[in-house]
Amino acid sequence: MTIHVNKVHHVTTLTQVAKDLGEDEDWLRDVASKMEIEDSVIWVYDVGEDGVQALTHFGIET
Template identity: 75%
Template sequence: MTTHLNKVHHVTTITQVARDLGEDEDWLRDVANEMEIEDGAIWVYGVGEGGIRAFTDFGIERLTEMIRFYKENLDVRIRRRPPD
């Protein structure tokens, strides 16, 4: 019997990714709003927290591709996330 094992051993929060990439965190949240779990984007919940978006290494790669796309195509509108 073969069992599927999750090979993700760490994730990075959107705050850290924004710092690492030198991007505005609010803008990055809007870009990331289009991502799904298949893209390497997940929500992490902690005690007393509402949750924070985080990314696998693959998710950071996908997010970087999306950033590049939006910066090269300024006429394409980003879907805005609903206010918190």
């Protein structure tokens, strides 16, 4: 029996990644929109929000 274990312990929103990299947030959103789940881009949902895109460390490196 194989059990999947999630090894992601945190994600960073695209807004924060753009700030950290000194890049334009709209440009980064365009790049992220072309990324696949395998590239470690995900959506994070919270109460009362539509959700925001976020990246794992691997996604930021990608």
